[in-house]
Amino acid sequence: MRKLLLLSFIIVSFSQAAIVKSLKFDGLIHLSEEVASEMIGIKQGDFVNIEIIDKAIKTLYKQGYFKDVWVEEAGHGDLVFHFKEKPTISKIELDGISDSDKEKIFEFLGMQKGEVYDLDKATLSELRVVKFYEAQGYFDTVVEHKKEVLNENSIVIKFQINRGEEVSIETVNMCGSNALEYSDFEPKMANKEAEWLPWMWGFNDGKLRLNDLQYDPARIKDVYMQNGYLDAKVSEPFLKAYLDSYTATLTYNINEGQQYKIDVVDIIIPKGFIEVETLKDEMVLKSGDVFDVERLRRDVKRVETKVADLGYAYVRVIPDIKKNTQGALASITLRVIPGQKVYINDVRISGNSRTIDRVVRRDVFLAAGDLYNRTDLQDTKSALKRSSYFESVNIKEKRVSKDKIDLVVEVTEASTGSIGGGIGYGSSDGLLLSANLSDTNIFGSGITASVDVERSDKELTGRISLTNPRVFDSVYSVGGSIYSEDSDYADYDEQTIGFNVTVGRRFGRNIKGSVSYVLEQTELSDFGEGIDMSLYTEDKTIKSSIIPAITYNTTDDYYLPRRGMIFKSSLEFAGLGGDEEFIKSITKFNYYFGLKDLYKYDLILRYKSQFQYVSDNGYLPINEKVYMGGVRSVRGYDSSSISPKNSYGSLTGGTMMAVNTIEASFPLVERLKMRGALFFDYGMMGEDDLNIKRGGTGAVIEWVSPMGPISLIFAQPLFKEAGDDTASFEFTMGRQF
Template sequence: MKKSLVFLLVCANFLFAARIESIRFEGLNQLSPLVAQEMSGLRIGDEITGANTDAAIKRLFDQGYFDDIYIDYSGGNVVIHVKEKPIIAKLDIEGVVTNDRKAMEQIIGLRPGQGYDKVALNRARERARQYYEVKGYFDTVVEVDEEPLNSDGSSLHLTTIVNRGENIIIDKVNMIGAKKLDYGDIQPAVANKQREVLGWMWGFNDGKLKTIDLPKDPDRIKNEYLKKGYLDANVSLPYLNADMKNYRAELTYYIEEGERYRVKDISIEAPDFLNLDKEKLIKKLKLDSGDRFNSDFLKRDITKLSNHVADMGYAYAEVEPHLSQDYENHTVDINYVVIPYKEIYVRKVTISGNEKTADSVVRREMYLTEGQLYNRTDLVDSRNALRRTGYFENVEIEETRVSQNEIDLNVKVTEAPTGSITGGIGYGSDDGLLLSASLSEKNIFGSGIGGHVSIEKSDDDLSGAIGLTNPRVFNSEYSLSGQIYARDWEWDDYEETAYGFSITAGRKLNRYTSAYLTYDIESSKIEGLDEFYKAAGYQNGKNIRSSLIPSIRFDNTDDYYIPRSGISASLALEYAGLGGDMEYLKGMGSFNWYFGLRDYIGYDAIFRYKSNIGYFFDDSELPVNKKFFLGGMKSIRGYDGRSIPQQQICLEGRGCKYIEIGGNKSFNNSFEISLPLIERINMRFVTFFDWGTIGDDSFDEVTRYSVGAGIEWTTPIGPLQLFWVNPLNDEEYDKTNNIEFTIGARF
């Protein structure tokens, strides 16, 4: 782009103080003369000088509409000659994948209707190259195809063609000087990894260079040494030797490892007014005297001490570790210096994001409210309690300091789809197609009250239930729920019907524990039993069961659907005999443990252990169909529900037949590993091993187990689980499935 200025009779201007009598534009097509004159800053009646004409040219150029400008002056008449930039009438961007298109449109920065600025486009080309280089693509080229749409070239069809470069592949990572650790030790921590043999396959390292992470990798390597106690380790900047002909490279680090250190003494330095029991706190720390030094353990101990002081009201307490190294003996003393600052009180608690859920439903789960002394454990427990309700997909509590001793809390929730559809499908050689479905809502009209309707259907079975639950009556510590249910079985050899009603009252004992008392009454009837079932202990006729069930439940998990920490456990005792025809006493228990591995392996893997146990203490008047059975999604996957155990009953002259006989003692447990699969849509991969045992005289009379894998996915209609299952020790008479499916269940 050029600019020129022609002054006619400049000297005369100064001698005679010439004034502007008229202003005219030549070459102006896109802008109106009045708008252009306003942009120039020149006015009729102004004196014309070299300064104001130069300023006018600069102002017009700054608008970005012109390629060239110069000014003529004669006899008080000013003529401004302009050459307008071509206008972009149409713009296309080619060669860009869908995921990059939005970013590339912003980088190029051109829009139809704008003037075509080649200088700006050249800058955009450089930004596009840098954008792809950060993503690991090198030698990106951006070309522009200009197609005039009219004879004077003032209107253009512009096509920007992006030729994305190539990935540089790291064939090898060299660690020169490393003897104590090798590449396998640091590989999980670094972003730039060497390509593996199956690098093209998902789950294997593809070796692509990530330039944005390259400066950070030396610190990641050093941290791996610090985890193992090498306090004197030094790692050089990365040296990349790349061949741009074939885009292959080697990455080299020069490393000084030093010696490994042990912890000698641990001490805590804190103001006296905190009254810290330092010896007790030191015993609770992960690092102990004599241990190998570990930087990860050090960070956890700092967090533990910081949380302890924060629980005393010092929200902004800092803990600084002072390390004193003995270079000769390779030991280190750790002195944790606690700086508490001021006590902090909660001034205000606000709630946001709850478009449906009432504020009171959120506030009743908060253990930290207005006027209270800050307590970090209460803050974390409040967040986890909200997550356990199942009403929210995400809960965060933001802290805003408003003065030296006050803080505001903003509870930010993202509401989850609390209405869910649960479904299951399977096939059994006897029952044919098995279908189940339910419709439930955990948070009716945002009140926190839940309800459900469920139905199950197979070739032989039809059952349903309707229930309502208020977990916090009038936002108190008390709960109330009730259910009406009915079942109708049409077995090959007999018919069974049952209907009943239950009501449960409960109370929270503390933030993790609740106690319940349930009354359940049921009328059941069996007709048409053949001799095989009678021989197995089944009885024709009508029975009424009236039972009382006290129970207690503990739950300190950090989320309802995908917990990563905590325990969920329950214990119940059922006494049947408050009237009715049955009398028995049975105990039931469950224990679920969730353990997130991110802090240990840097990856969002979750280990789960789930177990259930049942035991009849007195079964003197217990019908067979009321015993314990195993099989199904909640016990041993891959086996039909209530199909374990079975017993062969043989009658003289009638042959033999397998009958589900149940057991007085049962135990089943599952071991699961859950891994992120597609994080942006909350889809995870899970693999599991199920094992269960059941019997009358002992637990281990019949044992079944299975393995499987599948996906769990938090969908808009609720959590979905789809598993492929392989029963490992099934007998020919067992009823099995290879596919298990459900929507709505807790993971």
């Protein structure tokens, strides 16, 4: 409302131009007198008339601060502008919703404490809240606001929000889809059918997501492009909602067209860079394959990487697809535009709120002044992910000049501190329990510490470990542990207390060497029937040994590798003083090969092997001999339950062991990071030769849970013989798959 009060003598005085002798403002709060005067363009000494004054009042009123504005002439030429301001918002309340929703709504509400109340603005805020809930799939949301007067100039605004109901998608119809099924599109779509138990974590809730609905046709089209249907057309979604039941059906009209195969694959690149055949060898798509746009994208990346490794950071690979509709063939030409060589200007670290910058930088293989190399960037990502410090790693490239680039290493930190455990059951050992408290990144320093306890009917062990993998950010590492073991094995009891210290060094990106010193005291007792006591002693013995070792690791992930290998080999020399004298060799090899690039299915093949050998150089106690069985060797048998036996059935231990494992891991519930695996273990061991043979097969449920990797192992022993102790189920946590 605007009010203008002009006394009759003002009308007479200012019907013609008159001089302003003085100018005053009464009732201003939000505007200063100087600003108000500047805004209306009137000051002392100006000539004014009724039109100028009327224009000034309108200008002030449009600012939105005032309910009333009027002018009074206090004397001849003395003007007084009077204001009645709108009330100020002292507080905004949101009622009827959760605290988490309140935080989000305040960010876009458009009204703030301390500003002047405006009805139109408050109405717009109501609409924003309604749209916010509609975007989340809630319909019929009602929002009203009320004013609560505190005093003449201050009010409280209360928004009463009655959130509507969620609309659940009961059916998604793919009309015209013959070659592909709904299940092929479902992983890519945002709006999906509600699954059985939609309220349970990991199942599709069927919730309508309006914001994503416009993008789903493109996602469906992309699935067709991955299966060779280059001419596929997908309509806009037709949504039919039933607000009486808050359910909906979603319909797409699809024209699939024909499936294309690849005719010719060619690459055009300037001479003097890389041979065309070399680049073609990097590609997966070949002539005769069904066209797959996803594989094409990855092939483009492979060719880009090959050229970018020469320093051409801004290389462009432009795919040109020509369709021959008559023969349903597609010819692909990749045009490579290298650009110019680029050097690293600076490397910045982002996202590491806990981990110290230098801990990240020590695994970054490019530095300021280096020639750009994309493989180095990929190796950097793999090394950072293998560290276990980070959940995700992304490296952004920011151009600062035509031949300079900044690298921004963005990391999302993982929960490196964990409490883990395992449980299993063996017919011999009974219930098997383990607990672990560890942190692989103490205070963000990269230092690892752990406390481990294992308990079964026959064993109690404890270990405290501390390791610094990069002393002063150098290539050297140092670590150690103290431990105590009290074990009741089938044919002897063992009590051990000791410590070890390890010094290591990195040789390149993937190779590490180390030397460990071990000092421990062991007491063996209660030997089984028939054990040759002339070979052993029940007195306490001291082992003093040195263990050189080497590790080669090229895997791409810490817990769930999809590519790469791990090779570890160690050789223990016992007899540097003390009572025990022997040599023990342990070698392990793991190889991981993911088939997703080749067959579009996230199948991971794993091959694992290990070989152990020990020789007696003076005194080889029974506890240092080789035993087989359990999750670390042949599943389906109790841990360390397989070895040569004497005539009384007592385990005497072997001197050599070879185990091979083949595994195939496949996705079960991808959104839960849950996988399944089938395995076959085959092991051989013995005293002088590998004459004892056992196997195991079964299935594993693998889950990368918020608490760490968990494995549920269901095993069936193979080649079982009388007297063998078996274990059909085991549970592990915290171990690499």
